[in-house]
Amino acid sequence: PDWTPQVRDGILQLEREFKFKNFKLAWAFHNKVAELAEAEGHHPALLLEWGKLTVTWWSHSIKGLHKNDFICAAKTDALLTV
């Protein structure tokens, strides 16, 4: 599934689930997204489970979605092919 809008505690967020064959592959992708977050100075919620990483972007300051969240979502997708 692609990026999906989610509302949690009244806050609009952009979420996508990435599936992998095992924990290590999901963990490796997790680390790439965490590096991106540090580079951007913008931090998503990253939920790592066996074979799955769920990435959720939103802007805490405005309690919702900013253009930057869509850019970060696109940059997250780009990491899949790195």
Added chain:
Amino acid sequence: PDWTPQVRDGILQLEREFKFKNFKLAWAFHNKVAELAEAEGHHPALLLEWGKLTVTWWSHSIKGLHKNDFICAAKTDALLTV
């Protein structure tokens, strides 16, 4: 807060929130817990956010808590002082 029992989708889980001063420290702890998971062959849900890691242990096979989850929770705590 210490480890707290949670019920999600009818499954009893053991959850604890660990707070840190920034993203990097939370991420570093995340990686230690991920290493533990691989070593144990038992994988929790790891939710990394800015300054916070939420660790949730449960046994998928029995859809609940096994003695091993309590052991893994204790091993997670021990990683804080490594």
